[in-house]
Amino acid sequence: MSKKRVLMLSSSKVGNEKYLANHKIMILPFLDKIQSAIFIPYAGVTMSWDNYTDKVQEALPEINISGIHSFNDPSEAIQNAQAIIVGGGNTFNLLYQLQNKGLIDCIKNRVDSGTPYIGWSAGSNICGLSIKTTNDMPIIQPESFSALALLPFQINPHYSDYQPPGHNGETRAQRIEEFCVLNPTIPVVGIREGSGLLLDNQKLTLIGDLDGVIFNAKEQHSIAANSELTHLL
Known part of the structure; x- marks a missing residue:
């Protein structure tokens, strides 16, 4: 039986709220009695990795946060971690670094064995099969687009239906539809800011107050907030 416990948040902030403020009500109960990550x-x-780590520590004073870059052996740091937290930013750079340092399998194995994983934005993106549905620019070329594959589908964090007046570029939905044309057997789940996906053992749920969207081949459907999505596993 799967032991995976994965919290995938769409974003680090909601509106003008403080960093991670809206998500602490999800993060702290998820970690339960865990005191370090x-x-x-x-x-x-x-942003420098030191400053980024400090920013997360300030937002989560209840947890002792250690940046993986401060360890001589990042693989050993993952092996000894009580929990793994992966922040947002550029998904291509994140995946490049993980692949370059040989951490993909290490993280997967720890999560498979029950180590809690929390990600937001790019940190959620890499939980899918690949990063092909990220919103980010490919500022660096990773070894491949293949990601952690903690879920057997794609994720699109920061999903939005908004199209600025007068903007003639493709909408988010149109970009995802392009992926679905070339990959008709792989679903894509769009999660809006303030929401997320929770994988707890063998149950997957859309959490938060906002609906989500699922794209599957040529179909697109809304997902009600707090819907169970275990059938996608």
Whole structure:
């Protein structure tokens, strides 16, 4: 039986709220009695990894946060972690660093054995089969687009139906539909800011107050908040 416990948040903030403020009500109960976590800041590009780690520590004073970049052996840090937290930023840089440091299988094995994983934005993106449905620019080329595959489908964090007036570029839905044309057997779940996906053992739920969207081949359906999505596993 699967022991995976994975919390995948769409974003680090909701509106003008403080960093992670809206998500603490999800993060702290998820961690339960865990008091320390390894933070992976590799998605950070314009912010130093030290500063990024400090920012997360400030937002989560209840947990002792250690940046993985401060360890001589990042694999050993993952092996000894009580929990793994992966922040947002640029998904391509995040995946590049994880692949370059040989951490993909290490993280997967720890999560498979029950180590809690929390990600937001890019940190959620990599939980899917690949990063092909990220919103980010490919500022660096990873070894491949294949990600952690903690879920057997794709995720699109920060999903939005909004299209600025006068903007003639493709909408988010149209971009995802392009993926579905070329990958008709792989669903894509869009999660809006303030919401997330919770995988707890063998149960998957859309959490938060907002609905989500699922794209499957040529079909698109709304997902009601707090819907169970275990059938996608």
